[in-house]
Amino acid sequence: FAGCIAFEGPYPWANFTILALGVWAVAQRDSIDAISLFLGGLAATIFLDIVHISIFYQRTGFSDTERFGAGMAILSLLLKPLSCCFVYHMYRERGGELLLHIGFLGPSQERSDYQTIDSSEAPADPFGGSESRG
Template sequence: MGYWSPSSYAWSNFTILALGAWAVGQRDSADAILMFLSGLLLTIVTDIVHFCLFYPDSEHQSDTTRFTIAVGIISLVLKPLSCFFAYRMYQERGGDCSLGSLNVAPDRSSYQPIDHPDPPQPYPDVANKTIPPRLY
C-alpha cells in the first residue's frame, strides 16, 4: 500500500475486495452479501485504527506516502456509501433485518407462500342436482 501502512491494512482491504467480487458473483445468495457487508463494517473500524496508529509525521512525508494516505482516506470516506449499496443488495436478495422496533424488512405484501396452500374447496352437492337433458 505504501510506506506508512502495515501489511494488515492491505490484507484486510484486499480480502474485502475478493469477498465483494464473490458476493456479486453469487447472485442468489443473501449470505454472501451479508458477509461482504459485515466485512465492510469491520474494515471501517480497522481502517480508522490503522490511520490513528500508523499515520506518519507531517514533516517527513514523501509524495508517494502522501498519495497513498490520500487514497486510503478517500477509500475510508466512500465505504459507508458502499455499505448502503451492499445493504440494498441484501434486501433485494431477500435478506431480512429487524432492528428492534424499527422494521427495515422489505415489503412482502405480494408474497404468496407455497408451503400453506389454500384449503380445498368442498365438492358441490351432486345428490340434489338434476341431470340436464341431452340435446341431440
C-alpha cells in the same frame, strides 16, 4: 488500493480480503451469505481503517508517493459508508432481513400454524389415529 503504498501489514490484508468477498458476492447473485459477509466485512474494515490510519499516519517524513497513498486510504475510508448503503440495498433485494432483527429482538415466529386458545375446534390427534392404546 493506493493506500497500501503508505500503510503496510494488516491494512492491505483486510482490504484485499473484503475485495475478494465483494467479487464473490457479485458472482453469487442469489447468495445471501456472500452479500452478508461482504456487508459485515465492509463495516469491520471501516473500524479497522480508522484505527490503522489513526495509529500509523505520520505527519512528517512521508514522500509524495506515500502522502498520495495515505490520501487515497482516507478517501477510501470516507467512501466506505456509501458502499455499505449500496451493499445493504443489494442485501435487502436478495431477501435479507433487517440487520437489527437478530437474536431475541428478531421477528416472532410465524403464528398462522397455531390454533388460537379461544377456538372451539378440537385439536388434531398428534398420533394419527383414534384407537385406544392399552
